[in-house]
Amino acid sequence: MKFLQQIVGHKQSIKILNKAISSGRVAHAYLFAGPEGVGKETTAMAFARALLCSCPAGGDACGTCRECRQLSSGNHPDFYLVEPAGASIKIEQVREIQRRVPYCSYQGGRKIYLIRQAEAMTAEAANCILKTLEEPPRDTVFILLSARPQVLLPTILSRCQALYFKEMSVPDLIRGLVSLNEMPEEEARLYASLSGGSMGRALSYASGALMADRDAANALAGALWHGGPLESVEMAEKASESKPKAIFTLDTLACWYRDLLVWREAGEAGSLFNTDRVDTIKTEAARYDTGRILAIIEEIMSTKRKIEVNANTRLALETLFLRLSGGFSQQC
Numbered sequence: 001m002k003f004l005q006q007i008v009g010h011k012q013s014i015k016i017l018n019k020a021i022s023s024g025r026v027a028h029a030y031l032f033a034g035p036e037g038v039g040k041e042t043t044a045m046a047f048a049r050a051l052l053c054s055c056p057a058g059g060d061a062c063g064t065c066r067e068c069r070q071l072s073s074g075n076h077p078d079f080y081l082v083e084p085a086g087a088s089i090k091i092e093q094v095r096e097i098q099r100r101v102p103y104c105s106y107q108g109g110r111k112i113y114l115i116r117q118a119e120a121m122t123a124e125a126a127n128c129i130l131k132t133l134e135e136p137p138r139d140t141v142f143i144l145l146s147a148r149p150q151v152l153l154p155t156i157l158s159r160c161q162a163l164y165f166k167e168m169s170v171p172d173l174i175r176g177l178v179s180l181n182e183m184p185e186e187e188a189r190l191y192a193s194l195s196g197g198s199m200g201r202a203l204s205y206a207s208g209a210l211m212a213d214r215d216a217a218n219a220l221a222g223a224l225w226h227g228g229p230l231e232s233v234e235m236a237e238k239a240s241e242s243k244p245k246a247i248f249t250l251d252t253l254a255c256w257y258r259d260l261l262v263w264r265e266a267g268e269a270g271s272l273f274n275t276d277r278v279d280t281i282k283t284e285a286a287r288y289d290t291g292r293i294l295a296i297i298e299e300i301m302s303t304k305r306k307i308e309v310n311a312n313t314r315l316a317l318e319t320l321f322l323r324l325s326g327g328f329s330q331q332c
């Protein structure tokens with residue numbers, strides 16, 4: 001488990017949290033908002049440890065007291081993790097929180113409730129937790145995590161101190177990867193560039209778990225160029241096996257076309273994301289003019305937005321792939 005001072009990036013948020021710990025002026029509810037995989041939960045856990053620590057120093061946990069050790073090993077009795085049971089956080093889960101809230105903490109310090117994917121609360125659950133947030137019990141701190149804070153009730157938002165976590169910069173990601181995994185900087189640069197600002201995704205690339213998926217998604221650009229309607233529909237079927245897979249495919253494809261554009265405009269391999277695929281990028285970049293690549297990236301991002309707000313994934317991908325497939329892209 002990390003200390004707040006070890007979190008890479010998010011300087012402003014870390015400063016606010018350090019100050020809350022050292023001054024003792026801790027809000028009763030925080031919202032950590034931002035895309036998946038950028039470090040919200042890692043920061044929340046480091047903050048929770050600092051809040052529970054019996055002898056914090058410099059606005060951070062000591063790492064050695066009983067409370068620190070208990071939280072690190074997942075055994076602190078005053079730390080509660082709430083997460084979706086299936087697709088949503090249900091009213092029964094919030095009632096369980098309400099049942100515990102009035103009691104004193106087991107170890108005389110604070111009680112922490114960390115709520116993952118807070119946007120997944122059902123309307124009933126959200127209205128129910130609102131009552132607890134309106135009359136906050138002493139020494140209880142809620143930390144809500146959300147990648148889609150816009151769907152939370154405004155009344156919940158107004159009762160939380162919100163900290164926004166943006167995508168991490170490539171230099172921050174490289175620094176984090178090098179210090180966490182002790183990998184060569186060049187290798188870290190490849191994973192950082194492909195990650196879209198997400199440390200979680202960069203680590204998945206580093207573990208080798210995503211490289212084959214990336215290669216498959218990148219290969220779609222060439223396959224669509226050569227393929228016809230039938231192949232496009234088949235490719236859409238495969239890529240729409242699940243919503244996360246579809247989103248990953250679209251993000252990866254957008255990065256690929258971005259590389260084609262960068263190569264066309266700058267001819268500079270050092271600025272590419274897929275630095276290990278320069279030869280293929282050169283070949284494919286010669287097929288399109290700049291305007292067409294820009295239009296393709298826009299179509300990919302627009303399809304992603306539609307899928308995120310629950311358009312039919314397969315239909316959205318079929319429409320996109322048909323538009324990008326051989327005949328169409330060569331006409332336009």
Ligand SMILES: [Zn+2]
Pocket residue numbers: 052053054055056061062063064065066067068
């Ligand atoms: Zn401690």
